[in-house]
Amino acid sequence: GAVVSQHPSWVICKSGTSVKIECRSLDFQATTMFWYRQFPKQSLMLMATSNEGSKATYEQGVEKDKFLINHASLTLSTLTVTSAHPEDSSFYICSASEAGGEETQYFGPGTRLLVL
C-alpha cells in the first residue's frame, strides 16, 4: 500500500519550453501533496504544498508563476515548470499523505529534469 508514482521519470527539454510532471497516489486518496526538489548530494527542499481543490502554498523563494501546481483530484497533482532554464535542472520529487490517515508522507520515485 501507499504507492506514489511520478511521470515522466526523466525529461530533457530545450531552454524556454514548459515541462509538466505528474504525481499520482495509486492506492490511496491524498488530501495533501508536496513537491520537493533535490540537488546532487543535498537533501530535499520543499517547494510547495497543495491541497485538493485549493491553491498551492509556496515556500519562500519559490516563484509561483514559474512552478505551477494543480491538485485537481485526490489522486493527482501536477507540477509545470514554465519557461524552463538550465538552472531549473534538478531532481523533482512529490509526496502524498493519506486523507484521514497518519501524517506520513509517501514519496514518488522522482523526475529528473535536464534543461539544455
Added chain:
Amino acid sequence: EDQVTQSPEALRLQEGESSSLNCSYTVSGLRGLFWYRQDPGKGPEFLFTLYSAGEEKEKERLKATLTKKESFLHITAPKPEDSATYLCAVQAWGSGGYNKLIFGAGTRLAVHP
C-alpha cells in the same frame, strides 16, 4: 527556527559492524519525527515515524529511538544492501495546518562486504 542536523555526514561500515546514526532537532513543538531511506536516483522510502520521547520502533536490522532532543537509527549487523542515504525529518505543530516536513541533510551509509 526549526532545524534538523544529522551526523555523521557519511559512514563506512564493514558488513556485520553495528553502528548508530544521529538526528538532533530543534522544533517549537514536535508533531512527529520520520526516518526515510533514499537510494541514488530514487525517492525516499518510508521507514519509521516516532511521536513521543521514549518511543522505539524496529524493522529488520533497523531500530529507531527518540528523546526530547534527538533520534537515533541503530543498524545491527548491517549488510551491503543497507547502503543508502538515511534521511531524518521532523514535523512541527503549527506548520500552517499542513504536515510539512523539515529534512536533515542525511547520512550516507556504505556497508562493505
